[in-house]
Amino acid sequence: MQANVCLVLSFALVLGAGRAGISQNYNELRNAMVDKQLKARGIKSDAVLEAMRKVERHRFVPKNISARAYDDSALPIGEGQTISQPYIVAFMTEVLNVKPTDKVLEIGTGSGYQAAILAELCSEVYTIELEPVLGNRADSLLKRLQYANVFVRIGDGYRGWPEAAPYDAIIVTCSPTHIPKPLEDQLKEGGRMIIPVGETAVQELVLVTKENGRLRRQNRLPVLFVPMRDKRGKRY
Numbered sequence: 027m028q029a030n031v032c033l034v035l036s037f038a039l040v041l042g043a044g045r046a047g048i049s050q051n052y053n054e055l056r057n058a059m060v061d062k063q064l065k066a067r068g069i070k071s072d073a074v075l076e077a078m079r080k081v082e083r084h085r086f087v088p089k090n091i092s093a094r095a096y097d098d099s100a101l102p103i104g105e106g107q108t109i110s111q112p113y114i115v116a117f118m119t120e121v122l123n124v125k126p127t128d129k130v131l132e133i134g135t136g137s138g139y140q141a142a143i144l145a146e147l148c149s150e151v152y153t154i155e156l157e158p159v160l161g162n163r164a165d166s167l168l169k170r171l172q173y174a175n176v177f178v179r180i181g182d183g184y185r186g187w188p189e190a191a192p193y194d195a196i197i198v199t200c201s202p203t204h205i206p207k208p209l210e211d212q213l214k215e216g217g218r219m220i221i222p223v224g225e226t227a228v229q230e231l232v233l234v235t236k237e238n239g240r241l242r243r244q245n246r247l248p249v250l251f252v253p254m255r256d257k258r259g260k261r262y
C-alpha cells in the first residue's frame with residue numbers, strides 16, 4: 027500500500043515537472059520568436075511586443091503541431107485555413123496603432139490568436155468567422171482564456187458587424203479582390219483598416235485611413251492570405 031502511494035506520488039511529481047518543463051520551453055520559444063522574428067525585423071511598438079510575449083500561441087494551433095507554434099511560418103488550423111505567421115500578426119497589429127480605448131473589428135477569426143493579441147491592446151474586439159467549426163472553437167478557447175472583451179460571431183464578414191459600428195480599427199485576415207463597401211462604411215472618421223487585397227495568389231497589404239470621409243490607401247507589404255469567400259465558397 028505504502029509503496030503504491032509512493033509510486034503514484036512520484037509519478038505525479040514527474041508529470042508535474044514534465045508539464046512545467048514544457049511550458050518553460052514554450053516561454054523560451056516565445057521570447058525567442060519576439061526577439062528574432064519581430065524585433066530583429068523592425069517591430070518597434072513595446073505594447074505589441076509585450077502582447078506577443080504574453081499570448082500563448084501554442085494554445086491556438088492544433089495539439090499535434092503545437093511544437094511548431096513558435097516557428098517563423100503560417101500553420102494549418104483545419105478546414106483548409108491557416109493561422110498567420112507571427113511577424114504578419116505583429117506587423118498588422120502595429121500598423122493599426124490601436125489605443126486602449128479602441129473598438130476593433132476583425133474579419134476571419136480563424137484560431138482566435140489575432141483577436142487575443144488585439145484584446146490585450148484595446149477595449150473591445152468584434153470578430154467574425156465564416157466557418158462554424160473554427161468560430162466555435164475560437165470562441166470557447168477565448169472564453170477559457172478569459173477574454174471577456176472579445177465577441178465572436180459566425181457569419182459572412184464581408185457585411186461587417188453593423189450593430190456595433192463604427193470601429194476605430196478594422197483588420198481583415200482573409201483576402202478579397204476589393205475593399206468591401208460595408209467595411210468602409212463601418213470605419214470611424216480617423217479610423218484605420220488593414221486588409222490584404224488582390225486578384226491573385228499574392229496580395230498587397232493595404233492600410234486604409236478615413237480622412238474627412240474619404241479613404242486614403244497605402245500599400246504596405248506583399249502577402250499571402252486565404253481568400254475571403256461567401257457562404258457558397260465563392261471568392262469576393
Ligand code: SAH
Nearest residue numbers: 107134136137139140156183199200254255
Ligand atoms: N486571424 C486568424 C487567421 C485566419 S485565416 C488567426 O489569427 O488565426 C482567415 C480566416 O478567414 C479563415 O478562418 C476563413 O475561414 C475566414 N474567412 C474567409 N472568408 C470569410 C468571410 N467572408 N467572413 C468571415 N471569415 C472568413
